[in-house]
Amino acid sequence: MSKLAKKPLIISSKHKVTQTGSLLTIQGTKGTLKREVNSQVHVEIKGQELFVLPKDEFSEKKFLGTEFALIRNALMGVEKGFEKKLQLVGVGFKAQVVGKSLDLALGFSHPVKVEIPEGLSVAVEKQTMITITGIDKQKVGHFAATIREIKKPEPYKGKGIRYEGEYIKLKAGKSASKK
Numbered sequence: 045m046s047k048l049a050k051k052p053l054i055i056s057s058k059h060k061v062t063q064t065g066s067l068l069t070i071q072g073t074k075g076t077l078k079r080e081v082n083s084q085v086h087v088e089i090k091g092q093e094l095f096v097l098p099k100d101e102f103s104e105k106k107f108l109g110t111e112f113a114l115i116r117n118a119l120m121g122v123e124k125g126f127e128k129k130l131q132l133v134g135v136g137f138k139a140q141v142v143g144k145s146l147d148l149a150l151g152f153s154h155p156v157k158v159e160i161p162e163g164l165s166v167a168v169e170k171q172t173m174i175t176i177t178g179i180d181k182q183k184v185g186h187f188a189a190t191i192r193e194i195k196k197p198e199p200y201k202g203k204g205i206r207y208e209g210e211y212i213k214l215k216a217g218k219s220a221s222k223k
Contacts, residue, residue: 047109052090052093052094052095053093053094053095053096053112053115053116053119054092054093054094055089055092055093055094055119056092056123057092058072058073058123059071059072059119059122059123060072061089061094061119063087063089066080066081066083067079067080067081068080068081068087068115068118070115070118070119070122071122072119072121072122072123072179073122073123074121074122074123074124074125074179075122075163075179076122077118077121077122077179077180079114079115079118081111081115082107082110082111083099084098084099084106084107085097085098085099085107085108085111086098086099087111087115094115096108096111096112096115117181117182118180120181121178121179121180121181122179125177125178125179126177126178126179126180126181126184126185127175127176127177127184128175128176128184128185128187128188128207129173129174129175129176129207129208130173130174130175130176130188130191130192130205130206130207130208131172131173131174131205131206131207131208131210132148132150132171132172132173132174132205133172133197133202133203133204133205133206134150134151134203134204135151135203136149136151137149137150137151137172137203138171138172139168139171139172139174140168140171141160141166141167141168144159144160145157145158145159145160146158146159146160146166146168146174146191148191148194148195150194150195150204150205151195151203156194158190158191158194160187161183161187163178163179163180163183164176164177164178164183164184164187165177165178173208174191176188176191188207191205192205192206192207197210197212199212199213199214199215200214200215200217201214202214
């Protein structure tokens with residue numbers, strides 16, 4: 045059994061958690077998230093504590109830690125939210141938000157337009173820093189990975205889209221051979 049799932053999740057006074065069958069609804073200051081709980085897991089709410097338990101004594105316990113972490117992330121998301129920052133590195137690389145899409149100039153022969161998913165907000169600072177915020181950790185991380193996938197940092201000069209603080213190990217270029 046998961047070490048995490050043995051402990052209860054504390055529901056603060058800022059949260060309102062309701063359960064309807066296997067659907068868990070979590071409301072907080074930033075918004076509302078709905079989470080479908082795995083069929084192998086039972087969620088029990090006692091006062092200000094939330095317990096993640098196996099459905100019965102014969103059900104598998106391998107999902108307990110995962111469900112615990114997903115519910116914890118939902119509780120954190122509706123209270124504080126999540127944020128990912130991307131950095132554009134390269135000459136002429138820039139980004140801007142136009143309506144509900146993100147326009148990127150990445151050295152291709154055409155601009156790249158990416159639709160911003162519902163529930164996320166994107167801000168561009170200095171044309172080279174993209175900040176993605178939202179209450180769903182999975183959506184924020186997936187959208188950041190989708191943008192990064194468009195132009196990954198290349199290993200020789202490091203040009204491309206990278207996460208803020210990400211270290212790119214650069215390879216040595218060609219060297220002249222002696223004969």
